[in-house]
Amino acid sequence: MKNEKVYAMRVASVYPHYVTKAEKKGKTKEDVDEIITWLTGYDEEALQRILESDTDFKTFFEEAPNKNPNRKLIKGVICGMRVEEIxxxxxQEIRYLDKLVDELARGKKKENIFRTEK
Known part of the structure; x- marks a missing residue:
C-alpha cells in the first residue's frame, strides 16, 4: 500500500525537489534533466510534456522509451535501502533516479554517474 502512494505521485510534484537539491550544490536544472534522459531515454521535449502533465511515476517508468541498460550498475544506499537489492x-527504478540525483548533488562527476560497463 505504501508503495502505491509513491507510484501515484506526479513526477512534476517531485521534480522541483530534485532541481532544488542539485542547485543547492551548484548544479543546474539541465544537469538533472541530463540524468533523467540518460536513465529513461526521454528527450527534453518529452520530459517537458511529462512535467506539464499529471504523469505519475508508474506511468513515467512504464512508458520510458529507452531505459538505459547500465542503470543496473547503479549501486549503493538511498533512503536507507541498497538500490541493487530492491x-x-x-x-527500484524510482530509487535509481533518487540515487543519481543524490550523486549529482554530492558532486560526483557525470562520467561516474553515467555508469558504463567495465
Whole structure:
C-alpha cells in the first residue's frame, strides 16, 4: 500500500525537489534533466510534456522509451535501502533516479554517474 502512494505521485510534484537539491550544490536544472534522459531515454521535449502533465511515476517508468541498460550498475544506499537489492522493479527504478540525483548533488562527476560497463 505504501508503495502505491509513491507510484501515484506526479513526477512534476517531485521534480522541483530534485532541481532544488542539485542547485543547492551548484548544479543546474539541465544537469538533472541530463540524468533523467540518460536513465529513461526521454528527450527534453518529452520530459517537458511529462512535467506539464499529471504523469505519475508508474506511468513515467512504464512508458520510458529507452531505459538505459547500465542503470543496473547503479549501486549503493538511498533512503536507507541498497538500490541493487530492491525487489520491486518499479520502486527500484524510482530509487535509481533518487540515487543519481543524490550523486549529482554530492558532486560526483557525470562520467561516474553515467555508469558504463567495465
Amino acid at each position: 525487489e520491486e522493479p518499479l520502486m
